[in-house]
Amino acid sequence: MRIGRTAEQVWELVGDPNRISEWFDGIESATVEGSTRIVLTASGMSMPETIVTNDSLQRRFQYRIGTALFREHLSTIDVFDLGDGTSLVSYAADADPAAMALVIAGAAGAALRHLREILEGEG
Amino acid sequence: MGRKILLVTTDQQRYDTIGVNGGVIARTPVVDGLASQGFRYERAVPQSVVCMPSRSTILTGQHPSTHGVWMNGVPLPLDAPSVAALLRENGYKTALIGKAHFEPFLDPFTRFTENALAATGTVPSGGEHRGFEHLELATHGSAGQLHYARWLRANHPEAAAMFYPALDADLEVNAAGGGETGAPQVHVNHVPRGCYHTDWVADHTIAWLDSLRSGDDWFAWMSFPDPHHPWDPPQSEMSRVDWRQVPLPVGYPVDRSEREAILDAKPRHWKMWYEGRLVSNFEAPPKWVPATLTTDQVREVNARNAVECELIDEAVGRVMDAIAARGWEHDVDVIFTTDHGEFQGDFGLLFKGPYHVESLMRLPLIWRPALSSRATPGVVSTPVGLVDLAPTIASIAGIDRPGWMQGSVLAKPGETTHEGVLTEWDSELYGVDVHLRTVSTSEWVCTAYKPGTLYDGSEGELYNLAEDPLQRVNLWDDPARRVDRDDLLSLLGELRPPERRPRLDLEAPV
Numbered sequence: 001m002r003i004g005r006t007a008e009q010v011w012e013l014v015g016d017p018n019r020i021s022e023w024f025d026g027i028e029s030a031t032v033e034g035s036t037r038i039v040l041t042a043s044g045m046s047m048p049e050t051i052v053t054n055d056s057l058q059r060r061f062q063y064r065i066g067t068a069l070f071r072e073h074l075s076t077i078d079v080f081d082l083g084d085g086t087s088l089v090s091y092a093a094d095a096d097p098a099a100m101a102l103v104i105a106g107a108a109g110a111a112l113r114h115l116r117e118i119l120e121g122e123g
Numbered sequence: 124m125g126r127k128i129l130l131v132t133t134d135q136q137r138y139d140t141i142g143v144n145g146g147v148i149a150r151t152p153v154v155d156g157l158a159s160q161g162f163r164y165e166r167a168v169p170q171s172v173v174c175m176p177s178r179s180t181i182l183t184g185q186h187p188s189t190h191g192v193w194m195n196g197v198p199l200p201l202d203a204p205s206v207a208a209l210l211r212e213n214g215y216k217t218a219l220i221g222k223a224h225f226e227p228f229l230d231p232f233t234r235f236t237e238n239a240l241a242a243t244g245t246v247p248s249g250g251e252h253r254g255f256e257h258l259e260l261a262t263h264g265s266a267g268q269l270h271y272a273r274w275l276r277a278n279h280p281e282a283a284a285m286f287y288p289a290l291d292a293d294l295e296v297n298a299a300g301g302g303e304t305g306a307p308q309v310h311v312n313h314v315p316r317g318c319y320h321t322d323w324v325a326d327h328t329i330a331w332l333d334s335l336r337s338g339d340d341w342f343a344w345m346s347f348p349d350p351h352h353p354w355d356p357p358q359s360e361m362s363r364v365d366w367r368q369v370p371l372p373v374g375y376p377v378d379r380s381e382r383e384a385i386l387d388a389k390p391r392h393w394k395m396w397y398e399g400r401l402v403s404n405f406e407a408p409p410k411w412v413p414a415t416l417t418t419d420q421v422r423e424v425n426a427r428n429a430v431e432c433e434l435i436d437e438a439v440g441r442v443m444d445a446i447a448a449r450g451w452e453h454d455v456d457v458i459f460t461t462d463h464g465e466f467q468g469d470f471g472l473l474f475k476g477p478y479h480v481e482s483l484m485r486l487p488l489i490w491r492p493a494l495s496s497r498a499t500p501g502v503v504s505t506p507v508g509l510v511d512l513a514p515t516i517a518s519i520a521g522i523d524r525p526g527w528m529q530g531s532v533l534a535k536p537g538e539t540t541h542e543g544v545l546t547e548w549d550s551e552l553y554g555v556d557v558h559l560r561t562v563s564t565s566e567w568v569c570t571a572y573k574p575g576t577l578y579d580g581s582e583g584e585l586y587n588l589a590e591d592p593l594q595r596v597n598l599w600d601d602p603a604r605r606v607d608r609d610d611l612l613s614l615l616g617e618l619r620p621p622e623r624r625p626r627l628d629l630e631a632p633v
Contacts, residue, residue, distance in 0.1 A: 024232075025232065025234050026230075026231075026232025026234040027232065041232050041233060042232060042233035042239060043231065043232070043238070043242075043268060045231065047231075069231060097292070097293035097294045097295070098293075098553065099294035099295060099405075099632045102196065102630075102631055102632050103229050103230070103231065103630075103631050103632070105630075106196070106227070106628065106630025107232050107234060107630070109628050109630065110234065110630070
């Protein structure tokens with residue numbers, strides 16, 4: 001997703017694990033303690049996550065979801081500087097069962113669209 | 124005061140499961156009775172053979188290319204047109220009770236209204252969703268977030284565990300077998316009949332109708348999740364049909380070598396699926412190999428399917444009685460149909476997929492106009508489509524057909540509204556993509572394959588329904604039929620609808 005804001009501006013929101021509920025539809029709140037983040041979904045489900053990477057230099061955020069829905073999961077968000085005042089945000093999901101990767105990808109696609117609306121709407 | 128409208132849909136029901144259509148297993152006196160009072164369609168064709176695209180066509184009156192729901196898992200945009208919204212704008216009370224499936228089920232973040240609504244009630248925020256003021260939703264079992272599942276878990280928690288798990292631990296369509304033959308998606312379900320979703324849908328439709336004032340105009344979409352698999356009707360009802368006595372379908376070639384020769388003559392994804400070498404979509408259990416299907420399994424699946432069809436028929440009868448009790452029996456148009464068909468043993472297959480033959484594309488469709496209209500009953504043999512339902516519903520309500528609707532008011536006996544009807548298939552799953560475009564006419568079924576991972580775009584299927592009603596002989600490459608093929612491809616080009624751009628994202632498997 002190309003966003004008309006600098007990578008620094010995008011990373012300020014994406015790189016803050018506490019603020020995911022601001023841009024990811026379906027996540028109502030997030031609580032972070034150390035490398036553990038617990039998100040509360042709109043259905044009331046509490047979903048524990050492990051933050052694997054939060055690298056502000058590389059602008060990479062990675063996390064694993066640790067619920068019974070997944071045998072394995074790793075999502076990776078990268079923010080790339082395009083050098084013209086805009087940025088490219090990539091959201092990749094690897095999951096077992098594979099069906100859950102489709103679900104995460106679908107939700108992430110909607111989240112990236114929301115992220116662009118929020119950031120580009122800030123004027 | 125206008126005519127009231129009851130749209131009854133089932134899920135994945137074949138044409139020949141209805142008595143009046145020649146069905147010999149299920150007894151369907153209520154639907155047969157509606158047909159005797161109205162119009163029965165012999166060639167009703169869906170615009171997609173899977174749920175979400177087909178249901179979106181019913182609601183919007185548009186082909187899948189136009190409304191954009193190109194496969195299951197692609198949500199219908201919230202700004203898509205809706206015949207329910209049109210009726211509501213014209214003063215109708217509107218409700219959808221049962222299976223909607225315009226939005227994906229697999230939704231752990233509860234991003235979609237259909238999944239979120241049951242937690243808050245039956246009236247969407249803003250007063251409507253897709254034009255429906257009242258929604259009570261259900262699907263095939265007790266899992267998930269919809270109204271029926273929540274009701275069952277809250278009121279009959281012991282029954283909730285009795286249903287077949289439609290998905291397995293990999294969240295794929297479950298291949299686990301059961302019953303007496305071990306057939307996939309067959310399960311002995313001891314749920315009391317009154318707790319089963321078919322009766323629940325009828326009960327809640329009646330309750331909504333009872334909430335209306337007698338002078339209200341209303342549009343109710345009563346949408347049964349059955350007879351779609353899993354085939355797990357209440358066990359108390361299974362004595363209706365002895366599966367050992369169920370005849371094998373005429374479309375089931377009993378001899379294995381004959382069956383496999385028929386499949387060999389079709390484009391290669393037929394045989395690849397049959398042998399378990401290809402999974403192209405999410406519509407059948409990927410861990411099940413169709414070549415293992417036995418004759419007894421075909422019989423048991425069809426017996427259970429027939430029981431589910433009988434329960435639906437009786438549920439429709441209860442709703443018709445409730446309508447009569449309100450004094451509306453002369454003022455209600457009833458449309459009965461389904462979203463797509465089911466193999467049920469044809470070609471040695473079960474379930475559905477990118478296979479455009481009449482098993483999946485010939486649907487039951489009955490329109491019983493309000494008795495006050497004094498319509499002359501009859502049979503329509505020319506092709507019509509589910510894309511025609513929205514214009515028909517608008518017409519019943521006295522509303523001019525809006526420009527966004529692509530179909531026509533359903534033909535009446537003696538009329539022809541379409542030379543051919545279009546059916547589309549697009550799927551992309553785990554690196555396999557398949558794209559089909561089919562035109563069905565009174566005489567032919569012609570499918571052109573578009574380029575994908577299995578085909579280069581030169582392949583196709585061509586069947587002459589008069590000579591080969593079981594569609595076993597593919598005439599696509601027959602030089603003697605080249606002129607017919609070219610004419611049908613020309614017609615297919617003429618039927619091509621405007622395409623929604625950009626293409627919508629796949630957001631879940633189903």
